[in-house]
Amino acid sequence: MIWQIILLSGLVLFSILAILSKDLIKSAISLALASLFLGILFFQMNAPYAGVFEISVVAGLITVLFMLTIALTKAEGDVRESRLARLVFPLVFVVFILIDVLVMKGLLQKVPALPETSEPGAFGDVLWKQRTFDLIGQLAIILAGVFSMLALFRKRNKDE
Amino acid sequence: MIFLFIGLPLVTAALLPLIGKISKRVLPDLLANAVFLLLLVLATTAGRQVISQGPTFKQLSWLGEPVGITVAVDGFSLFMLMAISLLTLCIGLFSINYMERYGSKASYYALLLMMVAGMNGLVLVTDLFNIYLFLEVAAIASYALVAYGLEHDELEASFKYLMLSVIASAAILISIAVLFGMTGSLGFAAVADGLRRLDARFVVGFCSALFIMGFGLKAALIPFHAWLPDAHPSAPAPISAILSGLLIKVSGVYALTRIFFSVFGLTPALSQVLMYLGAVSIVIAAFLALGQKDIKRLLAYSSISQVGYVVLGIGIGTPLGIAGGLFHLFNHALAKGLLFLNSGSVQQATGTRNLEEMGGLAKRMPVTAATSLVGSLSIAGVPPLSGFWSKLIIIMALVQAKEWPLAIVAILASVLTLWYYLLIQRKAFFGKLDEKWTAVKEAPFWMTAATVILALLSIGVGLFFSAVIKSWIQPASDVLARGILIALGSWGI
Amino acid sequence: MNSTWFLYMAFAACLLFVGIYCLLTMKNVIKLFIGIEVISKGVSLALLATGFVKKNTLLAQSLVITFIVVEVSLVATALAIIINIYRHTKSLDIRKLTKLKG
Numbered sequence: 001m002i003w004q005i006i007l008l009s010g011l012v013l014f015s016i017l018a019i020l021s022k023d024l025i026k027s028a029i030s031l032a033l034a035s036l037f038l039g040i041l042f043f044q045m046n047a048p049y050a051g052v053f054e055i056s057v058v059a060g061l062i063t064v065l066f067m068l069t070i071a072l073t074k075a076e077g078d079v080r081e082s083r084l085a086r087l088v089f090p091l092v093f094v095v096f097i098l099i100d101v102l103v104m105k106g107l108l109q110k111v112p113a114l115p116e117t118s119e120p121g122a123f124g125d126v127l128w129k130q131r132t133f134d135l136i137g138q139l140a141i142i143l144a145g146v147f148s149m150l151a152l153f154r155k156r157n158k159d160e
Numbered sequence: 161m162i163f164l165f166i167g168l169p170l171v172t173a174a175l176l177p178l179i180g181k182i183s184k185r186v187l188p189d190l191l192a193n194a195v196f197l198l199l200l201v202l203a204t205t206a207g208r209q210v211i212s213q214g215p216t217f218k219q220l221s222w223l224g225e226p227v228g229i230t231v232a233v234d235g236f237s238l239f240m241l242m243a244i245s246l247l248t249l250c251i252g253l254f255s256i257n258y259m260e261r262y263g264s265k266a267s268y269y270a271l272l273l274m275m276v277a278g279m280n281g282l283v284l285v286t287d288l289f290n291i292y293l294f295l296e297v298a299a300i301a302s303y304a305l306v307a308y309g310l311e312h313d314e315l316e317a318s319f320k321y322l323m324l325s326v327i328a329s330a331a332i333l334i335s336i337a338v339l340f341g342m343t344g345s346l347g348f349a350a351v352a353d354g355l356r357r358l359d360a361r362f363v364v365g366f367c368s369a370l371f372i373m374g375f376g377l378k379a380a381l382i383p384f385h386a387w388l389p390d391a392h393p394s395a396p397a398p399i400s401a402i403l404s405g406l407l408i409k410v411s412g413v414y415a416l417t418r419i420f421f422s423v424f425g426l427t428p429a430l431s432q433v434l435m436y437l438g439a440v441s442i443v444i445a446a447f448l449a450l451g452q453k454d455i456k457r458l459l460a461y462s463s464i465s466q467v468g469y470v471v472l473g474i475g476i477g478t479p480l481g482i483a484g485g486l487f488h489l490f491n492h493a494l495a496k497g498l499l500f501l502n503s504g505s506v507q508q509a510t511g512t513r514n515l516e517e518m519g520g521l522a523k524r525m526p527v528t529a530a531t532s533l534v535g536s537l538s539i540a541g542v543p544p545l546s547g548f549w550s551k552l553i554i555i556m557a558l559v560q561a562k563e564w565p566l567a568i569v570a571i572l573a574s575v576l577t578l579w580y581y582l583l584i585q586r587k588a589f590f591g592k593l594d595e596k597w598t599a600v601k602e603a604p605f606w607m608t609a610a611t612v613i614l615a616l617l618s619i620g621v622g623l624f625f626s627a628v629i630k631s632w633i634q635p636a637s638d639v640l641a642r643g644i645l646i647a648l649g650s651w652g653i
Numbered sequence: 654m655n656s657t658w659f660l661y662m663a664f665a666a667c668l669l670f671v672g673i674y675c676l677l678t679m680k681n682v683i684k685l686f687i688g689i690e691v692i693s694k695g696v697s698l699a700l701l702a703t704g705f706v707k708k709n710t711l712l713a714q715s716l717v718i719t720f721i722v723v724e725v726s727l728v729a730t731a732l733a734i735i736i737n738i739y740r741h742t743k744s745l746d747i748r749k750l751t752k753l754k755g
Contacts (some may be wrong), residue, residue, distance in 0.1 A: 070670075104659040141723050145726030148730040
């Protein structure tokens with residue numbers, strides 16, 4: 001239990017760092033570290049496949065995409081963020097945590113649930129046999145993403 | 161065979177970039193429109209089967225073993241499939257001419273086909289998470305299509321749309337997670353069954369609120385509408401037509417209705433919430449539409465208003481109200497699609513979207529003016545066009561349910577709608593012909609053909625409305641009116 | 654539902670809050686994108702935690718993996734839009750981008 005709380009806190013902490021940090025590269029690296037914590041947490045929860053996917057895709061692929069974009073958009077001068085937002089954040093966050101904890105404590109035992117049934121089969125069976133439609137959907141999503149990139153990066157020859 | 165609704169657009173879209181390399185013009189147009197036509201034919205044959213035999217529930221098998229793909233067509237899904245295929249065919253035809261100036265038609269058609277595949281998928285699935293998945297497919301295609309022209313306005317609109325959409329997706333997924341936690345499964349029938357065994361009124365209310373936030377943002381109900389007045393005008397005209405005519409209704413209203421009626425069951429509290437949300441959308445959006453000078457922005461606010469009518473009708477919960485709401489959904493899809501396509505014709509001919517600059521175009525573009533008149537009168541609710549009947553049914557249902565204040569609001573808002581549509585007609589088409597526009601010509605063949613088809617459909621549906629309602633809208637509203645029982649029964653459980 | 658679920662959901666809610674705060678207050682478009690990523694982490698955590706508590710981790714993992722694929726596609730599209738925005742306005746400031754009113 002204590003181990004999970006440490007991981008969860010690390011996750012939230014690095015996410016906050018990613019948001020509040022001024023330098024974009026530091027933000028991207030904090031985000032990657034947060035993904036790492038989330039991946040380890042997934043391993044702890046008996047979800048090795050999700051953990052591997054999270055670390056390799058989110059901490060790996062998406063961070064690379066971020067770095068690529070940051071490199072391609074070296075702006076003339078930085079964007080000046082509002083300092084008020086960054087200073088006010090800790091206060092607002094603490095208030096939110098208090099509300100959050102109270103709400104969750106209040107809801108304890110109030111959410112009814114059917115009893116758990118243990119699941120037979122291996123992960124491969126579940127993914128390929130039970131949730132095959134998800135795989136078709138994933139294919140569609142990947143195609144949609146590829147076509148968006150093709151469309152948004154196409155060569156403008158006439159009007160520009 | 162039903163799986164073709166998703167599979168066919170998907171495969172064609174995958175092939176299009178390759179085909180686009182071979183032939184830049186003719187082949188992509190031909191292929192895409194052929195697919196749309198095929199989908200329409202498929203929808204009609206599936207329709208005949210469903211109407212005669214009752215809801216279909218297909219489990220695919222691969223090499224003899226049942227694979228986990230189940231699709232279900234009942235009256236409601238069929239109704240949406242017909243609407244999707246009809247409007248998409250006309251939009252495909254329109255795009256043949258209109259998308260010339262944007263270039264790279266192969267990737268445009270590929271994205272359009274992906275959006276259709278996503279919408280068809282959303283309508284056919286029987287599982288909560290799959291609804292989210294296909295919603296995202298259509299949404300990602302739409303982000304790219306809104307930004308298609310790569311100009312400043314379009315990029316801004318697309319980015320804003322994307323950001324708000326992500327919040328919507330998060331809300332929907334959290335709600336799905338809670339429902340999964342309570343019932344341990346994701347299929348409609350299983351979740352409905354599980355919820356009936358538990359007494360979970362408070363949590364179901366919480367999940368309903370999250371769903372209203374998520375799907376309401378997709379449907380652009382007030383107060384979640386902030387992205388629509390920027391996204392729909394900036395997109396290319398056929399994309400505005402498909403977004404306003406179909407996407408907000410399929411990913412917003414259909415998903416919301418399906419979940420509320422087939423999984424949760426419509427409680428009186430939920431009914432009141434939906435009705436008031438609808439009424440607020442109708443009124444506020446109508447007022448916001450009045451001050452607009454950009455023709456497409458005005459049409460966009462009008463879309464928000466009319467979707468309010470649909471939600472109001474469905475929210476009443478009685479079979480008459482649901483039938484009225486669904487009928488209005490269909491009519492608005494046709495008419496608003498028509499109007500947006502016409503605005504594209506006007507924009508191509510005159511180069512502007514500003515109503516103040518236009519005038520007297522009817523003399524030079526008679527077909528466009530005539531079809532535009534048909535579309536405007538249909539939405540405004542003038543007999544004998546289709547919009548009149550659907551609004552009448554909604555108002556009758558309100559009176560029957562003794563909701564007097566809402567009925568009065570609906571009638572008054574209808575008058576307001578008529579006012580601003582006549583304003584468009586007067587400013588853009590009638591009146592004196594401005595000297596700037598003496599050289600404009602009527603829109604090219606496919607564009608006018610598409611709009612004429614839609615106008616004829618509006619007139620036809622209006623004249624034969626009782627036949628349309630009996631054969632087609634009635635099964636859909638029956639499915640919803642009987643709610644959970646139908647869902648459990650029709651899916652063979 | 655036992656208290657472990659509420660613990661995880663509390664943290665997921667924190668992540669969602671942090672992400673939405675970022676979307677509301679930050680002005681750099683890439684920062685806005687980091688906000689979207691944080692929201693996605695919150696959602697994945699919520700999904701998997703629910704599965705874990707129901708002892709149904711296999712199903713939950715499939716959902717999370719599918720969701721991550723959706724997220725990647727979304728990131729690709731959004732970054733394509735961002736790069737195009739940069740080409741137009743030569744800056745990453747969202748204040749320079751907003752021209753459409755009403």
